[in-house]
Amino acid sequence: MDPLVVTAVLDEPAQSRLDALRRRHFPPERNHLDAHVTLFHALPGEHEAEVAAALTAAVRRAPPEAVVGAPRLLGRGVAFRVDAPELLALRADLARTFGAWLTPQDRGKRELHVTVQNKVPPDRARDLRAALAGEAPAPTAVVALGLWRYRGGPWEPVATFPFAEVTGNRAPAP
Structure with a gap:
């Protein structure tokens, strides 16, 4: 059975900006996905x-903030x-839950990123990094967790798990 991928879904402004960069700089023949933050590969x-x-249990909290x-x-x-x-703390909790299922790549993950360019000559990558270096950090929120099935290139969406909104003393939605 094809493996599952878990991602963090960023809020719309951040997602739109990163999607546009990915469409502009990722080789089109390899770009099967929108920009994404992979939590488990x-x-x-x-x-x-x-x-x-x-994942249902993990999102019963306020959306994590991110930059x-x-x-x-x-x-x-x-x-x-x-x-x-x-x-990252939520991911660590999930990693303990998924323990025996983790690949070495998923066991060792300690930082998060969004790839906007890949599989290009190193000089092109250096040029893009230099061009983007002056961009200011952008605050965002993680609005959901995404579950996908890896299909050897393209991913097939399985489900999206939105984070609960916590207001005052109200408990998160089940």
């Missing part, structure tokens, strides 16, 4: 129900760092 597809249950920070060079691409301590 490859959870076992046969555990979809358990993964969905864990889309400075661009960084990936060698053959460029990504924006995403600073989101609350989201």
